[in-house]
Amino acid sequence: MRAFMNITKALADENRVRTLLALRKGELCVCQITELFGLAPSTVSKHLSILHQAELVESRKEGRWIYYRLPKPEAPVAVREAIDWVVKSLATDPRVLADTRQLTSILKQDPVELCRRQCHK
Amino acid sequence: MRAFMNITKALADENRVRTLLALRKGELCVCQITELFGLAPSTVSKHLSILHQAELVESRKEGRWIYYRLPKPEAPVAVREAIDWVVKSLATDPRVLADTRQLTSILKQDPVELCRRQCHK
DNA sequence: TTTATGTTTCGTCGTATGTCGAAATAACGT
DNA sequence: ACGTTATTTCGACATACGACGAAACATAAA
Structure with missing residues (x-):
């Protein structure tokens, strides 16, 4: 029950739901999600921490960057079904589609440049 | 998206999750759920109102009593899948099993007597 | 060893939420 | 019609939550 309520x-x-959907296409670092939502980095970090505690995302550290991704198939059944439900329910949602569009634009940019812009704000 | 976030x-x-699971076996009136959780009637009513707004429960009025139940198969897909996910994930949860036990005990009692006891508190 | 940078943690603020009790509503029983 | 009773609505309270900025942390670059 505890895990389920998490x-x-x-x-x-x-x-956080939009974050999960944004991760469908592959892993993202914090500053990319920050750019996507226009939120403060600390806020995005907190959201990712909550998703991580619920095991809805996994993370990977590579140098200064920390990449977040959807969990592997070995994840708990409740987790996988939750994600399937979210994706299935919102795959055609206008806002999600807009996120996806903007995300492809973000992915074309150099991460280094993108993160630098985040910090200048 | 709006409906999904609801x-x-x-x-x-x-x-509210425990309420959904309690409704698996059939409809319940407010005072039965109040008895099950030991909450104030107004609190239970509020919870049911939130579940209703999300279309996770339906209601039926019969005299002074209002019975709540899980939605019919015609409900939105996201709703049905949400309930399936909840039930499947928590069917063997200890607290849910305890709720189920107590619920069968509650169902054996006369609703009129039960509601009267609620009001005396 | 400094400096720069991506991320997290901490403190704070405003808002949302869960809970209760009291009052309002609606429908039965007398 | 009047009181009884099941439910909801309202008002109040404490707590939880999402947001930010500043500071701390960790690692790469110079």
């Missing part, structure tokens, strides 16, 4: 509480925020 | 927010409270 998942439902993690899914109860729109930005 | 569902996730409705599922983000433990008492």
